[in-house]
Amino acid sequence: MxxxxxxxxxxxxxxxxxxxxxxxxxxxxxxxxxxxxxxxxxxxxxxxxxxxxxxxxxxxxxxxxxxxxxxxxxxxxxxxxxxxxxxxxxxxxxxTTGGKALRWGMILFLGTEVATFGAGFTYYFFIRAGSQWSQALTHVPDGFLGALVLANTAILVVSSFTLHFAHVALRKGNRSRFLGLLVATLVLGVVFIAGQVYEYYEFIVHEGLSPTGGVFESAFFGLTGLHGLHVTLGAVLLAIVTVRAFKGQYSHERDVSVATVSMYWHFVDAVWIFLVVVLYAGAEVSF
Structure with missing residues (x-):
């Protein structure tokens, strides 16, 4: 055609x-x-x-x-x-052809994303082991900000489960469950982004941190900002999938875009967990 x-x-x-x-x-x-x-x-x-x-x-x-x-x-x-x-x-x-190629294309794309984030973490670990670290401003959120980070982490983890089970529901032909869980995933993603923006506001306005304030801040804002950009992109993709889903464009045989977007979303979820462990929890750990 x-x-x-x-x-x-x-x-x-x-x-x-x-x-x-x-x-x-x-x-x-x-x-x-x-x-x-x-x-x-x-x-x-x-x-x-x-x-x-x-x-x-x-x-x-x-x-x-x-x-x-x-x-x-x-x-x-x-x-x-x-x-x-x-x-x-x-x-x-x-x-209905090309699904396997598109899935492999997403896998290859995620491989390049691993390299992108890997470069950022390499920079972080390089300055972490350097002599400048003792003069760097380190900050581990506590109190309300600490709770916000934990809540945001839980929200993103839960969103991976809702998206996974949405895909399962689609393959089982349960359209209403598929739509409900898909919308829930999109809402959770938007809430996570809003929480990240508010966290940046607190850090910059009330805590005095800035992307150019020092080696720790450059690594912190660089990596979390890069991740936030990826989550935003994922939310855009989820919105597109959601609109298409409500138009009835998916079935158990036609789910390529749902599968590939799910792969991407699970990837950004895993990266965030690693970020929390390395940047938030590990900022003040001595070697």
């Missing part, structure tokens, strides 16, 4: 042609746009740090945030096209 037939039969279209560049079969330029937007996040963060230092007078403090916001729009546009091309098109064309 061609793209033209798809549009005529269902009133839907692909945001990218299937054969681009010409002669390379079914391809898409949306992953490249998404990658450009993702790279802009790191460039914006770097420019923000440079803008805080008067040595780099050619970079104003607002350049970094502007690049970050612009990159966010590019990233979301690329993500929309990519998701539509990779998943939604298969539904409208009634195409």
């Amino acid at each position: 061609t793209v033209t037939d798809d549009s005529e039969d269902h009133g839907h279209h692909l945001p990218a042609v299937e054969d681009w560049p010409k002669g390379f079969g079914e391809a898409s330029w949306w992953p490249f746009i998404t990658a450009v937007g993702a790279a802009g996040f790191y460039i914006g963060a770097a420019l923000y740090v440079l803008g805080q230092n008067e040595t780099f007078g050619f970079v104003t403090p607002m350049v970094g945030p502007a690049v970050f916001v612009g990159s966010l729009f590019v990233f979301l546009a690329g993500l929309y096209g990519w998701v539509y091309h990779a998943f939604v098109k298969h539904f409208w064309s009634r195409d």
